Amino acid sequence: MFTCQLTHRADLPLSYPPEIEKCTVRDTDSRSLRGKRGRVPSAPPPDWILQRRRQVGDRIRDARLHANLTQEKLAELAGMDRQTINRIEQAHASPMLDNLFRIADALGVPLADLVR
Known part of the structure; x- marks a missing residue:
């Protein structure tokens, strides 16, 4: 209106x-268009993006396990919370570039190895 x-x-x-x-x-009827933060939700990402997100999460998990770290310990080393690490590894969240830098640094691996 x-x-x-x-x-x-x-x-x-x-x-x-x-x-x-x-x-x-x-x-x-603004309630039907707006999400919990008051924004109109965007379209879900295409399947190929979700697949790449899963691949990045798998590489982070593999590097974490190779380093003998728990999600909690990786989160502590990266200055993040465990839930964020879990969401990234499970591909439930798209990681911000800054967080990928922190994770790669905490794992002692080049960022390129996680996102190739």
Whole structure:
């Protein structure tokens, strides 16, 4: 729904068009369009992106296990929380580049080995 509040300036004759004072746009059913953070959800990523995300998560898990680290210990070394490490390894979250740098550094491997 689109609404505007119009006003006439007192110093102008009524034959002049009114000025727009304030306009608002409101969706009649905004709850159906907005997620929990108030944003309209984006389309899910294509399958090839999800597949690559799984591959990166698998490489991180393999490197972590090779280094004899738990998710908790890797998270501590990387300055992150265990849940974030778990979501990245399980491909439930798309890791931010900064977090990939932290994980690679904590594991002592080049970033390229995790994302190749």
